Amino acid sequence: MLEPIFEPFIIRSLVPAASTFADDIDHVWELIFWITNFWFVLTAGIFFWLCFRFKKRDGQKAEYITGELKSEKKFVSYPHYAVLVFDVMIVLFAVKVWFDVKQDLPPAESQVRITGQQWAWVFQHAGPDAKLDTADDITKVNELHVEKDVLYHYQLSAADVLHNFSVPVFRLKQDAIPGRVITGWFEPTQTGEYSVQCAEICGVGHGLMGARIFIEDAEQHAAWMQQNAPLALAQADVTPAGEE
Numbered sequence: 302m303l304e305p306i307f308e309p310f311i312i313r314s315l316v317p318a319a320s321t322f323a324d325d326i327d328h329v330w331e332l333i334f335w336i337t338n339f340w341f342v343l344t345a346g347i348f349f350w351l352c353f354r355f356k357k358r359d360g361q362k363a364e365y366i367t368g369e370l371k372s373e374k375k376f377v378s379y380p381h382y383a384v385l386v387f388d389v390m391i392v393l394f395a396v397k398v399w400f401d402v403k404q405d406l407p408p409a410e411s412q413v414r415i416t417g418q419q420w421a422w423v424f425q426h427a428g429p430d431a432k433l434d435t436a437d438d439i440t441k442v443n444e445l446h447v448e449k450d451v452l453y454h455y456q457l458s459a460a461d462v463l464h465n466f467s468v469p470v471f472r473l474k475q476d477a478i479p480g481r482v483i484t485g486w487f488e489p490t491q492t493g494e495y496s497v498q499c500a501e502i503c504g505v506g507h508g509l510m511g512a513r514i515f516i517e518d519a520e521q522h523a524a525w526m527q528q529n530a531p532l533a534l535a536q537a538d539v540t541p542a543g544e545e
């Protein structure tokens with residue numbers, strides 16, 4: 302149902318896409334882009350053409366048009382119908398994507414707890430057992446490490462004021478609200494290092510809330526988890542350092 306008929310090349314040329322739902326978001330974004338720009342250029346063009354075509358001329362008296370005649374009303378009602386048709390079209394595409402990204406919650410393969418605070422992001426990674434609040438959790442500030450092709454649930458909250466967890470390459474934006482834990486999901490599809498932002502004005506340090514997300518392949522991610530294992534676990538490890 303509602304298969305897109307074009308490739309979203311404008312937004313792709315600006316921001317790379319690195320999550321499973323980025324493609325869906327980009328299609329809606331670009332659909333809205335083309336619809337609104339088509340009508341903007343058309344109406345602006347007609348407006349300036351009319352300005353020029355009916356400009357002040359010697360010996361010609363200005364006429365007051367009320368727009369009440371049937372022959373005049375169609376210039377209002379026909380574009381209005383067009384707006385409604387395109388509105389419905391955008392809503393149909395958007396609702397489907399909204400459901401997939403925000404309302405549906407596919408089963409988690411790993412988890413991360415994300416807390417926004419003035420002015421940093423704290424990431425509690427689930428560690429090798431993929432479960433939060435266990436001894437192998439790895440907590441980092443402004444550094445989120447995830448594995449490609451693994452579906453994550455995040456538990457997002459704020460420690461002080463409103464923040465917004467934004468990962469442009471995922472096309473993910475979610476408000477973080479004090480006193481509330483919001484669960485959502487993402488699945489990275491590309492390795493690399495990308496930016497994480499706060500997309501909600503949260504005080505004078507708002508602009509400093511830039512963190513990094515590191516999307517690693519399975520091997521790199523396992524190595525990172527091992528290197529960053531909590532001290533207690535690292536000491537319990539029977540393998541002496543440097544002998545693995």
Ligand SMILES: [Cu+2]
Pocket residue numbers: 417418463464465499500501502503507510
């Ligand atoms: Cu913030």
